[in-house]
Amino acid sequence: MAGRIPRDFIDDLIARSDIVEIVDSRVRLKKAGKNYQACCPFHNEKSPSFTVSQDKQFYHCFGCGAHGNVISFLMEFDRLEFPEAVEELAQFHAVDVPREQGSANSFSPEKKQQRQSDYELMEQVARFFAHQLKHHANGAKAIDYLKQRGLSGEVVKNFGIGYAPPEWDSALAAFGKTPELQQQLLDLKIITQNDNGRRFDFFRDRIMFPIRDKRGRVIGFGGRVLEGDNGPKYLNSPETRIFHKGHELYGLYQLKQALRSPNQTMVVEGYMDVVALAQFGIHYAVASLGTATTAEQIQSLFRTAPKLICCYDGDRAGREAAWRALQNALPYVKDGVEMQFVFLPDGEDPDTLIRQIGLEAFEQKLQQDSIPLSQFLFDYLLKNHHVRTDEGKAALKADAEQYINQVPGENQKEVLGEKLRKALREGGYSNDLKKDLLDANRPKIKLSSYSGAPLKNTLSPVRSMLKLLIENPTLAVECPEVQPNLLNSELFAGLPLLVEVHRFCLDRPNHKSAQVIEAFREHPQGKFLARLLVDTNSSDDESINNLFKQHQVRVFTDCFSKLIDLQLKSRLEELLTKSTVSGLNEAEKQELRALTLQQN
Structure with a gap:
């Protein structure tokens, strides 16, 4: 797919990396038998429960459950997205x-150098604006304004707030020494150009808010007029080669610096709201850069914390913005995340409200006045549909289902479906019945214990085979008689995943556990596979490890045999039932005789 980093490169990067070296550069590790230990960097603890396996190139915390490979660690510890973690490791x-060819994110060395130069120049411009706040003749006016808004010097410094002088060419004179530098300033929208070719500063006489990406690099600016001045209240950097409004959130970098594992995030409308909330101790607020909250921004926020609060004005524009945010969020509402909406009183915004009522009352208001996604969705739909008539109910159902069907979380979807049934006043719950029947007919397979085997196996045969394949991917090649693709996926839960992992291991017999886990990172069952690797059986004694490997082969093949046996019994039962109801054809009679003889 265009835009992706080639899988082979990621595999090679993981293969050449030593997770112990990477983790130890950030968390001090101590040798503990075959593995390494430390106090977990992802939660507070006094005794070490964080283990790093050099053999499996995998880490796991027995306290909080954090686990993964070297890329997962960089993502969690350095708070990076996946591509950024790959770049850091590279x-x-x-x-x-x-x-991959055709990628919009594929850069030649010249373009990479250009982007690096862009980031460096933007950082210099941000420092220039911060310097002007303190040293320009009009800086005192800007400082007085910030003080009137109740901002401390500490929060101003933390967010890098500055001041763009009123002169037409302050930034141009400071950074546009050559035609090439002027063109770069023009490309990054630090300066602009009129129809006559005259160039001048884009931001003038404004409070300046540097916009940083997730890695802390300055990519754009927001400029706010001083109180009583003319012009638009906020002036934002236009789109540039390093700034894309729909992908970024103001304050997200500062949020991640302040809170390692936030319980919730809150999206507000203005830069000053974010800064003022931080001043009062609310470090989980971000702003959506003057646009409706986009799907990309919502994805980023759900990856940051499981709960998202959308805080908008209570007027019509605020509710329409909330509705667009809800529509963009639906494809990412998986089980385990929560989205709520809060609408402020007329004339208020988070900045003014928290200064009026204080931190405790503001957070209490968030809790009391928040509207769950399900309620907001149906409140909005019921305003557009009258359910007093059958036609109105049909229209509501059709409209609601197009939204509900976008939701990936099964439990979330069930809650919304229940809400729809109540709105339609339906008495029956056929979906619940179907779910109960499905659960009742799902085979529950238990694996008998093996005498003397070191593997404590309380898993189903399918799950056992998956666990063994991930721990020892070479089993796929070492056991050619095991062919999961021959089994009936309707009988065994999880079989399609087993077939997929088995095929992957067959194609890549030299891959290690960490590489297999990495290949399935984006898979819907990727986290489940990673958890299977956590409960390992390892020893410092090589002879014990060899013995365990022999048992792995035995358990792997015996699990497959058990599944084959269960499938044959199922087919036998199917043929016996059919023979008493509708009769069998000649081929089925022969199959029944063969299966009966085999069972006897």
């Missing part, structure tokens, strides 16, 4: 990250 190994 930089450690002094290699460039390739992109």
